[in-house]
Each structure stands twice: as C-alpha cells, then as structure tokens.
Amino acid sequence: MKIVHILTRLLRAGSEENTLLTAARHVAAGHEVILMHGRDVLPEFARALAPGAELVAVPNLVRNLSPVQDPAAFLEIRRLLREIQPDVVHTHQSKAGIIGRFAAASARVPLVVHGVHILPFLGVGPAQKAVYLGLERATARMTDGFIHVSEGMRRACQDHKVGASRQHFVVPSGFELSRFRQAVPPEGWRDLLGLGSDAPRPVVIAMLAVLEPRKRHLELLREIAIFLKQLPELHLVFAGDGHLWSAIEDTIRELDLENQVTLLGYRTDPERIIAMADICIHTAEREGLPRTVLQTLTVGRPVVLFDLPGIEEIITHGVNGFIVPQEDWEGFRERLGQLVSSPERRAAMAAEARATPLDRWDADFMARRTLEIYEELLPRSLLREAPA
Known part of the structure; x- marks a missing residue:
C-alpha cells in the first residue's frame, strides 16, 4: 500500500510524533510511506522517528492563512499526488487537513482520511468558529474516514454534524x-x-x-x-x-x-x-x-x-x-x-x-488499528494488492 501523510508542520509536537511513529511501523510492515509537509520542518527529527519514510516538501504550505500561498499549496499538493498516485492520503492538522483533502479529492485519490488531533472550531470566538466549522463540513464531504485521538473529539465532530457517524473512528495517540x-x-x-x-x-x-x-x-x-x-x-x-x-x-x-x-x-x-x-x-x-x-x-x-x-x-x-x-x-x-x-x-x-x-495507547496498537481502518475503507480492488 502506498500511503501519503500530509502535515502543515513536521516539528516536535504530539500530532507529528503520532504520525511518525505510525509511519515507522507501516514502513516496517512493507508499505511505502511518504510524509508531505509544509515549510516548517525538522527533517532530522522526522528521519530519526520514521526511518524509511520519504520526506516531500511543499514550501507554500504554511500555518497562517495566506491568499497567495494557500492556492499555490493546493496546486502543488495536487500535482504531487497525481505523480505519486497513492492508495491513501491521510491528512493531519487544520491547514493541511483542509488543503490536503481538497487536493486529494481533485487528484482522485482512492481513500482520503483525516486525523483529528485537535478541532479548530472548539475554544474560539463565534466568527472563527463559523469559518472553521464551515470548512470542516465542506471537506467532510470528500473525506472517507476520520481518525480521532479520543472519544471526545469524535463526539464533538458528531455533535457539530461534521461527517456521518459511520465515518468516525477512534485510535488513541500511541507512544512507547x-x-x-x-x-x-x-x-x-x-x-x-x-x-x-x-x-x-x-x-x-x-x-x-x-x-x-x-x-x-x-x-x-x-x-x-x-x-x-x-x-x-x-x-x-x-x-x-x-x-x-x-x-x-x-x-x-x-x-x-x-x-x-x-x-x-x-x-x-x-x-x-x-x-x-x-x-x-x-x-x-x-x-x-x-x-x-x-x-x-x-x-x-x-x-x-x-x-x-x-x-x-x-x-x-x-x-x-x-x-x-x-x-x-x-x-x-x-x-x-x-x-x-x-x-x-x-x-x-x-x-x-x-x-x-x-x-490502548501503545504505539504498535495505534499503527495496527490505523492500518485496519485503511483496509476497511479501501476499495476491494486495492486490498488485493496490499502487502500481506
């Protein structure tokens, strides 16, 4: 299976470590894993935690809203996905989650999954909440599955009508x-x-x-x-x-x-x-x-x-x-x-x-369960080609 993770930042934080530990175990299981990241990156840290995963930079993918760089990042990611032709795109973090899922849908990636480490529409003012919630609901229509780090995150998405109930899974954020x-x-x-x-x-x-x-x-x-x-x-x-x-x-x-x-x-x-x-x-x-x-x-x-x-x-x-x-x-x-x-x-x-x-928070369990969700959601034609 060819898996592309897309992250706004690849630094030393929880969502990045979660992704890197999962990627490392998927590489060890024989899958091809690509970490597509924005401008903010610590490549040595990523390579140390996920040896064997390929790093691909998208310089226009930045954390803050940018009317110039955001469309450029979308085009860049879509072009890369068309070249890579992954079986799965798994997005993380708010900006990469929005742009990455639009790009994956446009590139006709078979399976698009979003990792919910935090929800941008919680704990903010009414105007920000309306914008973030509108974007999350829009991208939910092109998302095959959500992988939440907690039941609380899943409940918040369902309470705010982000995606259908059958799309939501919980995989605790594992560590050693x-x-x-x-x-x-x-x-x-x-x-x-x-x-x-x-x-x-x-x-x-x-x-x-x-x-x-x-x-x-x-x-x-x-x-x-x-x-x-x-x-x-x-x-x-x-x-x-x-x-x-x-x-x-x-x-x-x-x-x-x-x-x-x-x-x-x-x-x-x-x-x-x-x-x-x-x-x-x-x-x-x-x-x-x-x-x-x-x-x-x-x-x-x-x-x-x-x-x-x-x-x-x-x-x-x-x-x-x-x-x-x-x-x-x-x-x-x-x-x-x-x-x-x-x-x-x-x-x-x-x-x-x-x-x-x-x-349940063991890293091996996290990686194994994430892969099971991919396999559950992927079209049967791709499952036959996945490594045993």
Whole structure:
C-alpha cells in the first residue's frame, strides 16, 4: 500500500510524533510511506522517528492563512499526488487537513482520511468558529474516514454534524509505553535544577509542551507567580521548545522567578523529566487528548490540568489527577496547592496514576488499528494488492 501523510508542520509536537511513529511501523510492515509537509520542518527529527519514510516538501504550505500561498499549496499538493498516485492520503492538522483533502479529492485519490488531533472550531470566538466549522463540513464531504485521538473529539465532530457517524473512528495517540513505565530521573537532575550538592530537594512541578500560545505558558507564569514565591521549596520546569522561548525567558525575569523556574528546552528523554517531577501540569486551552498527560500517568505522576474534550477517558478527578474548568486559575492554584502541601496525597494519586489502564495507547496498537481502518475503507480492488 502506498500511503501519503500530509502535515502543515513536521516539528516536535504530539500530532507529528503520532504520525511518525505510525509511519515507522507501516514502513516496517512493507508499505511505502511518504510524509508531505509544509515549510516548517525538522527533517532530522522526522528521519530519526520514521526511518524509511520519504520526506516531500511543499514550501507554500504554511500555518497562517495566506491568499497567495494557500492556492499555490493546493496546486502543488495536487500535482504531487497525481505523480505519486497513492492508495491513501491521510491528512493531519487544520491547514493541511483542509488543503490536503481538497487536493486529494481533485487528484482522485482512492481513500482520503483525516486525523483529528485537535478541532479548530472548539475554544474560539463565534466568527472563527463559523469559518472553521464551515470548512470542516465542506471537506467532510470528500473525506472517507476520520481518525480521532479520543472519544471526545469524535463526539464533538458528531455533535457539530461534521461527517456521518459511520465515518468516525477512534485510535488513541500511541507512544512507547514500556519506555515510560521504566522511567527514572536523569542522573544530573541537580544540575538541571541549578541545585548545589547540599541543597534540599525541592517539590518539582513539570510541564511538557511546545512553547506556543495555545499551551499558555505566559498566562501560567503570571497566574502562579505569587503562589511560587510564597512556597520557595517549589521548582517549576518547562520542557519543550518553540517560538515563545524568548518571551517566556523575559517573563521569568520580569517576575523575578529565575531561581524557581527553569526552561529545559526540547528533551529526547521526556520520561526522565516526568520521573524527576512530583507533580505534572498541563494548561492548554485547546487540545485533543494530550500525549504528555498520558505519558505522565504511565510514569506514575498526578496531573493538574484544565478540562479538555475527552479528558475523562483517562483522568478520574481527585483520583489520578485534578480536572479544573477552563479559565479557572484560582481553582488551578487551589488543586496544585493541595498536592504541594500533602506528600501523602501526592503518593496516593501517583499510585493511582500508574495503575491507570493505558494499553490502548501503545504505539504498535495505534499503527495496527490505523492500518485496519485503511483496509476497511479501501476499495476491494486495492486490498488485493496490499502487502500481506
């Protein structure tokens, strides 16, 4: 089977990692996989996670709306698809999802699938919602199947009449479960936190997320600055990279939090950062089912986060984590304070986190189930030609 994935960006984020892990396993199973991506790309990262998959650049595919580049990207993708003649086009992310599906339909690709990692019409103003929802409904007519990362995403699509019920499937966003189940803190954790050899160990709060506005690092800093200063035994670490790095650095200095907040940058060992932490947090305003939250539970750490569609699939409020209503920063601080002040509560919730059943989030299951959906949807004539 020849499979083309189309992504707006191919950087170090959840939707990209999900796609790359799936692609790697499909290549290993004997399928031809092509990763078609926009201007923003980290090719070394992609090749490391998905060796054997071919990278094809579409320079006009950019994240922001562009009346010049968007039509050019459509024509470019359609031309490439006509040359490649794939059996399956699987789009990801909002921009690539719209342009890629229009291009795939125009190129008469046999099967067009869209991966729903996040829904652009949720958590935005009425005008934006109307535009995004109109585009999603239009492209749904040329989509054979939707693969959602959570039941919450599927329900949101069905509630908003995006596609027919029979088109929607749920495949949890997988990762290497065994790696996180066996995680231990990094050997140099004191150096990472800037601690001397005699300094007492602080209570470590970790947030693993791309440094972009939707994750709300800047709001978090301003909302918990006083909370941190009142509890000097706390240390907050941000693991991740992104274009807000300088703004976050400036805000840390402005709030005089240099001794309590550390920017770690992108880490190839996120499981070790989680294992170093006592508590993990997640403050995204819009998201599918966050992989880092799943990874946090796998390592065995309680999490405090804002409510997201489908989050109740994995977080039982007050048991393995705390779910706070969106924008309720006072409630967020209160729940965080409860965990900080009670080592016994942290330990009990950590044990519940580790006991959370997460086998469905294994990367091998994700790749296998995705392939089954392709085969279920593809015309029978193509199935006869697919590798055994």
